[in-house]
Amino acid sequence: MPRASGPLAEALARRTVVLDGGLSNQLTAQGCDLSGGLWTGRVLDERPEQVQAAHAAYARAGAEVLITASYQVGPGHPRAAALLRRSVDLAARAAGDAEQEVWVAASVGPYGAVLADGSEYRGRYGLSVRELVAFHQPRIEALLDAGPDVLALETIPDPDEAEALLSVLARTGAPAWLSYTTAGGRTRSGTPLPEAFALAAGSPQIIALGVNCCDPTEVLPALEAAAATTAKPLLAYPNDGSVWDPATSTWHTPAAPAPWPVRSWRHTGARLIGGCCRIGPDHIAELAAALRPGPEK
Template identity: 35%
Template sequence: MQDLTLKTLLDQGPVVLDGAMATELEKRGVATDSALWSATAMLDHPDAIAAVHQSYFAAGAQIAITNTYQANVPAFVKAGIAAKKARQLIQQAVQIAKDARADYAASHPGFQAVIAGSIGSYGAYLADGSEYTGKYHLEPAAYQEFHRERLDLITGVGVDLMALETMPKLEEVQALVDLLTKTHPQQKFWVSFSIADPQTLCDGTPLAEAAQWVAQQLNAVAVGVNCTALENITPALKTLASAVDLPLIVYPNSGDQYDPTTKTWQRTARSHQFDDYVGDWLANGAQIVGGCCRTTPHDIATVSRIMRQAEVTDE
């Protein structure tokens, strides 16, 4: 398991990513309607986090994203948790994912998966929906100061790669990747953007331009989009595929609609219709496919099934 990399998995064919953490925690009785979102579970329900990871492994996921997207020391401190405890919780989230993988592998011979350390944007820390608008600005050094501690904590425990996800602003990604490259020069990563439309980041940067910048970075292993509507994925893939040769990663929302004011979701007619889309995503170059907000192990099992069927057809 220690020698397994994302590239190793990709060499074997399209790779299945996991799905939403918060949705599954809610099903287990964990409240997530706060600024800490799913990170609240680290306080009182670490076993629930482990159970969610294992439910995705059982559904076919080959990548587990750590429960650290919204977990950063300033957010915990703002919620009344001491900084020392916050640091422990962030590292605990990484270890939970690694232990869940080890436990699942112990009872499932041949199982392989990598762990991706989640880094959400500064907009996610603001907890006001800014990761979907990009309406914030810091100087590069300030972005780096915000992200530095969490990067160090996650890499200190050890992950197979970093997931820089739901990123609405190229300037923040550039500052973050510069920090990561200088402080952890061997650490592989992917960047997944938050988009306004299939051609444009939330900050107005052309998606093709942003992807091209990522593709030029030495340790980048994939680029793509996440936390967007199912119907945006195919046109976004066409934009990406025309711009870069890097493996493409996509993990849309379930189709439910989010209200950042009430921090709740409403089901729509397009909710959980992965059956209708995954084949097109694969045909348009997707190499890593999973789910973001409100997706479930059932959705990931659908992704896995369609991927395996596509492999048989190709043979």
């Protein structure tokens, strides 16, 4: 079946769409080495067939949106533009082989991800909005050259970076979603969520707003804050509640997994739901089954 034939925004007006899960954990499960600053970008560079296989695993599980392996590829890499375009192409191939219609979302990770030191969970990089625009613009242009269906401006810790991304987006006219990473009802940089969401609420390019790579317990309060700020579709793709330790490059896993009250998320306006770090194809398959059209589950 070919890739999805209509804009993702049109689908979100009708129903809830299933996102994929964590790319890093799936690549690790496939035996890939993610060490070094590029993270999933290393596999994109050295073993691209494994990236396509990971996308295919999520498509088989029922994911309707595949997020590319471009999260941590920054303009400092000598082949950044080529890798960014490759990331879209690999996801598009997996989407084309899927049994269901599948959209491709080009991941635009935060500046802090390229530093590979956990800065995306802190924000406040000490850069101006103008400097962040200069960082993100060539990445976004390279991704758009490859023809994704939508941009995923994801794991954003700081409204200053959101402002920079929205500035670049306005120049392109491309559709995108924007998702913050949160803790304690604020962005990771400490901004109250209503203020952070309001920044993007008026952007015509933003087709959905929400949160990702956060504890599942953070999702519902964040969605409620977003729903009070905008009528746009909302999105949520949390991790499993683990906490990343950049000093040791390890996850600290909770004793018991947090529940995913998906019905409450949907009632609050979530129309894009999936998983982030440490959420694999099995979890996405369960989510896809719960979100299939029919009696609400």
